[in-house]
Amino acid sequence: MAHLCALKRVESVELDYRQLTLLYRQMGTHGAETVIARASQELDSRLQRCEQLWRMQEAAALRKCARSTIAIAEQIGMEALARVARDVTIAADQGDRVAVAATLARLRRIGQESLRAVWQMRGVSV
Template sequence: MQSEAVRLDPDRLGALYRQLGEANAEDVVCRAVEELAVRMTHCERLWRQEEWSQLRKSARSLIAIAEQVGMPLLSRVAKDVTQSIDGGDRVATAATLARLMRVGERSVTAVWDLQDLSI
């Protein structure tokens, strides 16, 4: 079983909290995390259905959300997924999508752990 070490971008999260205030920023982060989980599940389903253009679109949507809430590794891996789809490499797409799922899970957990610390 592979494990991915993730790191949240504290500068990005700090800026978000300063811009929006604590309550609004927490709301944005919670919604973003929920949306990430939904879209990652959607990516997995699209992979199984071999819906390449929709998979690419869904992976691309993860990039902006991950960047918004300070998940640079998740954003980078989502970019890798889109590049492997663009290259028509199904093996690379399978590998990068599996990594996307691992990094996504760990990133979501890291956000929840961070929020638990602030309570």
């Protein structure tokens, strides 16, 4: 008898606390939390937009959206998210649809975990 096994992919992420500390020092608590909240909302929108562009088969626009995600993620210490968004742009540049699909799925998982991590650290002194 055949057995099916479903694998659940869980991505672990770590925030770059050096970047976050710098942000808090430069902007103060209120300013930094405002930037983090806005950046998080923008990242959520961009991740959704990347998915939409993939379904619409808009490779150039997908690449541009993933590329713009990198700077925002780096600004608030989401290095893993920035790295995977970079991988999406590389796969798109190479025209490798399988690699784009795989890295885009990973971008979604890393994005969700990164947003959760930054939300959980709000209010914690860095």
